[in-house]
Structures are given as structure tokens and as C-alpha cells.
Amino acid sequence: MNKNPKPHSHNHPFVMEAAPRRYAWCSCGASQKQPFCDGSHGSTGMFPVIVEITETKTVAWCGCKVSGTKPFCDGSHKKFND
């Protein structure tokens, strides 16, 4: 029974179509615009992961913040319970 300690993290990926551009994925879990950065990391000492998507495609953005392939889901969220 593990709970993810990050404040606004989710125990599932955010699966959505991503248009070609740069994205700032929230790594600290404090953003209220998950899975993307809203600047809330401020004093956490953490920073967003910047990634360039070069073609329109479906992306599974990590919501739990512990993926080994950040910013993308690798299934690590399965160790957390809702």
C-alpha cells in the first residue's frame, strides 16, 4: 500500500495527443496544471523537464513523477495505490 508523496501527482499517466513543440513537464509534483509545469516548483529546488515533440503523436506523460523514463510513463506508477 504505497502512496505517492508528491502533492499533485497522479497514479496514472496523462495520455494525450501532443502537437509538435517544446513541453515543460512538471517534475516536482507541485503544479496544478499536471502534467505540465506552472512555475510552482519555485523553492523546491526542482525544475521542469523540457522535451521537444517533433511530430504529432499520442504521448503518455508520467503523472506519478517516478518514471525511469521521465517525462514519459514507464509503468512505475503501478506501485502506488490511489
Ligand code: FES
Ligand atoms: S505515471 Fe506511469 S510511470 Fe509515472
